[in-house]
Amino acid sequence: MQRPLYSGIKIFNSSKGWLNVRFVSSVKEKQVVVEELPAWTKPLSCRPDPKLARRRREPNNSFRNSLSAYYELGKPKLTALVVLSAMSSYALAPAGGSLAELAFLTAGTTMCSAAANSINQGREPEFDRQMARTRTRPVASYRLTSKDAYTYAAIIGSAGVATLWYGTNGVVAALGAANIYLYGITYTSMKRTSIANTWVGAVVGAIPPLMGWATCSSLMAPQPWILAGMLYSWQFPHFMSLSYTIGEEYKRAGYQMAGWTNPQLASRVSLRHALAMFPLCFAAAYFGITDAYFTIDSSLLNGWLAWAAYKFWQQQRKNGSKNYARILFLVSVIHLPGILVLAMLHKKGQWDWVSSMF
Structure with a gap:
């Protein structure tokens, strides 16, 4: 049995010192095994984009x-x-x-x-x-x-x-x-x-x-904090679904995102904050930011977001598929502008002039 041939290089990291990167080649089996590196030691790109390299050499100054x-x-x-x-x-x-x-x-x-x-x-x-x-x-x-x-x-x-x-x-x-x-x-x-x-x-x-x-x-006053709460909660189904969908890219780049480090947490947080949009919109009507009809219109959009978040949570638990994560992301892109526009249309007292005509 022939012995493997070893070759290697060293990479320096400021926090870890010198690291040995070893390439093992078996002559008999004609296979090459490359030892896996931590994410922070991986090269920026295994295959550099030629367009980016050309831009680096010849910057466009127009x-x-x-x-x-x-x-x-x-x-x-x-x-x-x-x-x-x-x-x-x-x-x-x-x-x-x-x-x-x-x-x-x-x-x-x-x-x-x-x-x-x-x-x-x-x-x-x-x-x-x-x-x-x-x-x-x-x-x-x-x-x-x-x-x-x-x-x-x-x-x-x-x-x-x-x-x-x-x-x-x-x-x-x-x-x-x-x-x-x-x-x-x-x-x-x-x-x-x-x-x-x-x-x-x-x-x-x-x-x-x-x-x-x-x-x-x-x-x-409570009103501005209710609006801030809407924006705060909306971001979790929006970004958690994104970080789950492209989790491998975040992992390769070394970004610590729940979408790849803890997918179950990402799906739970998405569902939790999607459901939180219901009481926040009800509170907007209760505290006089909007009229009562806003609770009906907003519930339709919030129900859509909650359904997508639930399917994301359910699918992630079963098979780890990314189908509903993508759907949740697209729904969230439509959801927030829709909620904000509906809130402005339902601003408290905005349509009182209509009732005064009768």
Whole structure:
């Protein structure tokens, strides 16, 4: 029997020291066995994308492409959802109604959200390149550098906080600054250390409704916290289903997400918070944010979300399939804008003029 042939290389990690990577080749069986490495020691990509490599060697400096890259740096779809939650909260507040105030809130929130997203991308390009959903981001695809992202975040973040301070008030400006720090620093740092990052991210998502309400009304009341609770709970079925669906990508990149570290927890949390949307919407009507009819309309959407979350939980327990996780994610994308639009349509007292005509 022939002896295996050994060859190896060493990889240095700042926290672990030198690691031996051993490749074992059996001449007789003509097989090669490569010892598995921990996620944090794996190469960035086994097969580099030639397009990304070309961009790294030959960066495109055209003004139009640079403008597009900075636009993408702010994650426009996510920012639009953040701004919608702030605007809808302002519209639901009893003292809201100034177009100038709304314009300052919208502009300031947009810039603060874009700044937070820019910091996030500037800190994670080497990990973003390992995931299909993030490898085309501006810094990950070498269209911008991390320094570009930080510079842009500093400029637009400062402008956003100043806009909120000037056009709304100090409370809103402080909340905007806190969101930049929580998302860009705290949440981004925790993504590679603990699954608790999702809970911190949910707090980040719950702050914009508080900003919208605080623009014209006091936060010393239950109403703004009910709206914040809606945004907080919604994020769990939305993100847990996503992290479960692409769990292998998160694992390869070294992100600690419940979707792959503890799938059962991910499905339970999704179902729990999907069901929490019912009492939160009932509370919105009870405390006078909306009229009573909102409980009927919202229950239809909440029932749809709860059904998808239940099927995700049930399927995950049985066979670990990802079919209903994908469905839950798509339902959640429709659910939140639907709930916010319905709440604005059912704002308390908004349709009193109709009854006064009869």
